Amino acid sequence: MTLVDTPLAISGVQTPTKRSLAGLTRAELAEALRAIAVPDREIRMRAAQLWQWIYHHGLRDFDGMLNVAKGLRTLLAEHYTLDRPEIVTEQVSKDGTRKWLIRMAPTGPHDRGAEVECVYIPESDRGTLCVSSQVGCTLTCTFCHTGTQKLVRNLTTAEIVTQLIVARDRLGDFPGLAPPNDGGLVPGEGSRAVSNIVFMGMGEPLYNFGNVTDAIGVMSDGEGLSLSRRRVTVSTSGVVPEIGPLGTAAGSMLAISLHATNDALRNELVPLNRKYPIETLLQACRTYPGASNARRITFEYVMLKGINDSVAEAKALVRxxxxxxxxxxxxxxxxxxxxxxxxxxxxxxxxxxEVVFNAGYASPVRTPRGRDILAACGQLKSETEKLRARARLMLEQDDDVPQSL
Structure with a gap:
């Protein structure tokens, strides 16, 4: 395991004086241009230029935008940046999985910057980025360590999108830019390191519906980050009212965090089931827009010893x-x-x-990835919380240090 660690910030954090344009939607870019008095007749063209430089080329400063007039580049630099969130730590598993702790820009004078984790999983035929949609989690699934951490807030659209931008920066995945020289992974000729996105990080995506669907729109735009919507999967614990609208608004693939075949057990494992029981959840799946044999819904089922792993449970799942x-x-x-x-x-x-497969369903067993760096399913943020607790304890023991955590 390789660990690149930036020391924890325990003093006050300055709020940025300039807004970053990285991660914004097309409408937000247009508003940013309008705010600095770009003429209305130019807004659409200038927003399209910014869009391609930010999302296709991955530029980090305005000077490189060669088809943008120098005067506008100067004006943009005076008011905005293209800053990304900060990578606080990077951990590399022995299996090649990478976990980044990412700190977002502070939103106010007493905000040290929200922190989330995202994970990159390289495979022979794809590279999957697992992104977070919330800081913490509002659900309390009993088998999930991530769910033991309280919800702080939803991530904005830009904070979701910039997780992908940060990954592409780090992996040398923007065309024409110099690759990282400090251990980043550079994709082969004609390939992309990040080909798939899964909303399986921290948080329940459908409790942040608007920002998640807007982020998918940015990620899948063919003139920018250009990910296929069929390569974007949103995983939900079963927020039934938003499942159908997700298919309509985002056109993404759907994954259901199921884990049980009866309400009594699922009530225990996934307490949200008390509000949206299995029958109601599955009816929403049957009517999910675009679902077909070519666009199957994934049902996630964690294997718990002596709890839900019997042959009888396998047969019940098939039924x-x-x-x-x-x-x-x-x-x-x-x-x-x-x-x-x-x-x-x-x-x-x-x-x-074998029981599931013989009934005609694909039933791959997910190979645990990144367990040695707590990057596997259900483990995100746990080690970070320990580090934060240690830093907080140090502050409490030193009366001369401002209590800013």
């Missing part, structure tokens, strides 16, 4: 999903300190997978 174009993603439980759950034994997982 439950009848008529839904689905694949079942079996996830070996990723342990964390203090949990009461254990991962199912491998032969048990294989037997469960």
């Amino acid at each position: 439950l999903l009848k008529g839904i174009p689905a694949k079942i993603n079996l996830i070996p439980f990723n342990p964390w300190p203090g949990t009461r759950y254990e991962c199912s034994d491998w032969p048990v997982i294989e037997r469960f997978s």
Whole structure:
């Protein structure tokens, strides 16, 4: 494991005096231009120029925008930046998975900057970036360490999009820009390091619906970051009223964090089930816009020893999903300190997978990635919280240091 660690900031943080344009929607870019008195007749053209330089080329300053008039470049630089969020730490797993702790720009004089984690998972045929949609999580799924951390706030559209921008910067994934010289991963000729996005990081994406769907719009725009919407997957624990609107507004792939085949057990594992029980959730899946055998819904099922891993549960799962174009993603439980759950034994997982597969459903077992750096499913932010607690304790023991955390 390689760990590049920037010391924790424990003093006050200055609020940026200039707004960054990185991560904004087309409408927001137009408003930013209008705010500095760019003539209305030029707004659409200038916004399109900015869009391509920011999202296709990955520029970090206005001077490189060669088809933008010098006077406008100067004006832009006086009022705005193209700053990205800060990478506080980078951890590289022995399997190549990378986890970044990213600090967003402060929003006020007493804000030290929200922090989230995102994870890059390289594979032979793709590179998947797992992004966060909230700071913390409002849900309390009992098997998930991330869910033990309180919700702080929703991320803005720009804060979601810039997770992808930061990853592409770090991985040398913008065309024509010099690759990083300090251990970044540079994609091969004609390939992109980040080809897929999954909203499976911190938070419940459908509780931040507007910002998530706007972010998908930015990420999938063909003149910029240019990701296919079929390569963007939004995972939800079952916020039923927003499932259909997600398909209409974003056209993304859908994943359901299911984990149980009956309401009694799911009420325990995923407390949101008490509000939106399984039957209601599955009905929303049956009518999800665009769902078909070519665009199957993924049902995530964490394998918990002696809890939900029996052959009887596998058969119940098959019956439950009848008529839904689905694949079942079996996830070996990723342990964390203090949990009461254990991962199912491998032969048990294989037997469960075989029952599902023989019923006609794809049932891949997700290979645990990044466990050694707490980057696996359900582990995000836990180690960071420990570090923050240590820093906070140090502050409490030193009366001369301002209490700014």
